[in-house]
Amino acid sequence: MDFYDNDHDYDHNNSSNHSDYDTDYDMHTVCDKQEVRSFAGVFLPVVYTLALILGLAGNSLVVFVYLSHKRLRTLTDVFILNLAFADLLLLLTLPFWAADAVNGWEIGIAACKITSALYSTNFSCSMLLLACISIDRYRALTRGSTATHAPNRNNGRRQRMIMCLLVWGLAIVLGLPDMVFYTVTNSNGRNNCRAVYPQSMARAAKATMEILEVSLSFLLPFLVMVFCYCRVGVALSQAATAGVRGGRRWRAFRVLIAVVGVFLLTQLPYNLVKLVKALDVIYILVTECELSKNLDRANQITESLALTHCCLNPMLYVFIGSSFKMHILKLVKRCSQTGRGYRHGNEQPTVEISLKSGTQVQTHSLSENEDTTTFTI
């Protein structure tokens, strides 16, 4: 009650000091992030548009060529086609996120849930498929020449079907939590489509789990890839001593290094930021507004970088492969033949040589097994 009685006094004596009080309180005001939102409103739509154009072009070319001209000979072929589908679906969510960055989420809870689930399903599907491709390439080297002929055509087809169903099934299951937890919330007069987890979960337990998951979600696929490709690399260098020319060996190595390097370059920064954010949830490390803003910006930039991976997949996994180049050249030739004769005819032999180099490397390390050109580097 004292409190209230003093109020008049306080008002009279200190009314001139109120503005001082306001400035004294400076350290504990709300951190205004309008700046960050304005940055995101420009940066994200630009990056997403570029990613959308490049990604749609690359991935739909892959789908088109595979479906129309290339036989799906190996498990890796099947995985690459699925990878292109997953990347396409992922890219289709980008216009929604771009609109969200500009105006906030204005198209309802259902759209929020579907878009989020589609995003995470295809992101995890992409990750799983990259790991699958590395496993299959590794297996192509380790399996003996005897085993390759064993599964007949039907058996192989069934195996592919099972693997694809397994990958997509897992990816859909991984997308389900987003379907459940994502919803539209309103903060600072702006609608956001974001995950709201039930409060029942202990904060520390949740954050610890998140750290484990964050580090492993990137680390595990990465370690699988590094392990498999290192073994492939060793096999390649052994093949080289057995007579394959240095230039061709280097060409194959280059592909492996590019695949692992690009994965590391695009995914590592994003996962580091995620790790810092998860640590912040437990220990509340970020108490300065400027630092918090920088973390938000870093999150936006690294997330965009991580996303560019799905535009690079067609180049890394398909266009570098010489057999695919040949198919595209055939397509181009067919088109230009009607228009202006047979001008591209002399390009064919060079491409065939590079194709041969790919198989040569392969067959040397695989003891002349023609069927196991599983990865056409």
Next chain:
Amino acid sequence: MLLQRSDTKTRMQTSTVTLLVIAAVLWGNIEAFSDTAVDCCLTTNDTRIPKQIVASYFHQTIDSGCPIEATIFITKKGRKLCAPSEKNGWISKIISHLDKKKKSPQ
């Protein structure tokens, strides 16, 4: 032939197990985008705020995407001050004062 078939089987099994492990690890942590930067109190101050400078208040929750819970007092000058979320003496007094004012606008 028998040997080859069992070989195919084990190969399938290893890749299936690898997939399952990766999937288990991926679970739940892939969150979609839209980490929209939200204005939040990052720290709070338990120093009493004179109630006559406060115009309104609201609660900051973790649900809204903020790291901590807090009570935010908006001053007449439009500043947003961060106070603890606990309903201790001075905070609940200002809140009830503001609620009363809201009910009977002068």
